[in-house]
Amino acid sequence: MPTCLGRYLTELPPAIRKSSTSFREPLEPGLKLAVTLRHLATGSTYADLMYAFRVARNSISLFVPKVCEAIYLAYKDEVMPDEITTEDWMRIASDFERIWNLPHACGALDGKHIRIRKPPNSGSLFFNYKHFFSTVMMALVDADYKFIWLSVGSYGSASDSQIFRDSELRPMLEDGTLDLPPPSPLPNGETDIPYFLIGDDAFPLRSWMMKPYSRKRLDHDERIFNYRLSPCT
Numbered sequence: 001m002p003t004c005l006g007r008y009l010t011e012l013p014p015a016i017r018k019s020s021t022s023f024r025e026p027l028e029p030g031l032k033l034a035v036t037l038r039h040l041a042t043g044s045t046y047a048d049l050m051y052a053f054r055v056a057r058n059s060i061s062l063f064v065p066k067v068c069e070a071i072y073l074a075y076k077d078e079v080m081p082d083e084i085t086t087e088d089w090m091r092i093a094s095d096f097e098r099i100w101n102l103p104h105a106c107g108a109l110d111g112k113h114i115r116i117r118k119p120p121n122s123g124s125l126f127f128n129y130k131h132f133f134s135t136v137m138m139a140l141v142d143a144d145y146k147f148i149w150l151s152v153g154s155y156g157s158a159s160d161s162q163i164f165r166d167s168e169l170r171p172m173l174e175d176g177t178l179d180l181p182p183p184s185p186l187p188n189g190e191t192d193i194p195y196f197l198i199g200d201d202a203f204p205l206r207s208w209m210m211k212p213y214s215r216k217r218l219d220h221d222e223r224i225f226n227y228r229l230s231p232c233t
Contacts, residue, residue: 008033008071011075012029012033012067012070012071012074027059027063031053031055032063032064032067033067034053035049035055035060035063035064036064036067036068036071038052039060040068046060046061046064079146079147080147080150084148084178084179085179086179086180086181089179089180089195090181092106092107092142092143092148093105093106093195095143095144096142096143096232097187099143099144100228100232101228102198102228102229102232103186103187104186104193104194104195104196105143105195105196105197105198105210105232106180106181106195106196106197107140107141107142107148107149107197107198108140108141108197108199108232108233109138109139109140109164109169109197109199109203110138110139110160110199110200110233111136111137111139111154111160111202112137112138113128113130113132113156114134114135114136114137114152115133115134116133116134116135116156117133118133124157125156125157126155126156126157127156127157128156128157133156134156135152135153135154135155135156136152136153136156136158136160136163137150137151137152138150138152138154138160138163138164138167139151140169149169151163151167151168151169159202160203161202161203161204164202164203173197173206173208173209180194180195180196180208181195183195194207195208196208196209196210197209197210198210198229198232198233199211199233200212200233201214210229211229211233212225212226212229212230212233213225213226
């Protein structure tokens with residue numbers, strides 16, 4: 001872990017470093033990074049981090065957003081490239097088949113509510129069905145849970161189906177500009193089957209979007225299909 005932290009510190013921009021002043025010494029960049037990573041990995045509150053790292057809560061609230069921005073700027077092109085090629089989708093589909101025994105899957109799509117304070121003059125726009133204020137992150141991830149595509153900032157009151165309908169992802173799927181691989185036979189099959197994304201009941205059933213059967217009485221093949229999809233939804 002120390003080696004990883006050292007690598008990240010050398011790669012992050014100098015925005016997380018501050019010069020010494022006559023009033024006080026700045027917090028070490030390594031400490032700022034450690035606090036931020038703990039917050040991101042565990043969801044620990046600033047109050048919990050204050051006691052764990054002996055850093056003032058107001059200082060944490062100031063540097064965590066800056067470190068997050070520095071991480072984004074340093075790694076966004078490496079982790080989330082602007083364009084994904086057909087070869088990239090083939091690799092992702094191969095990983096889904098290897099890890100989850102689900103061929104032709106190119107990503108799992110879902111929404112996540114992120115708790116926020118109610119923005120001024122927002123009424124009930126951010127109040128969600130779980131009865132708290134939130135903004136929604138809709139994300140597409142690969143077989144290793146890594147982000148492929150995401151959209152953040154939708155109203156908490158919006159449903160996943162609404163957010164997907166208004167997203168940039170939907171038209172790319174519909175007109176084929178997402179560059180998913182062309183249909184091909186499944187293992188031991190002969191019929192060409194499209195490559196697809198995985199969603200839950202909130203998403204439309206399309207050739208490029210598979211979701212579990214919702215009926216109570218399912219035949220053997222339908223149960224197997226749901227069994228294969230369920231870990232990914």
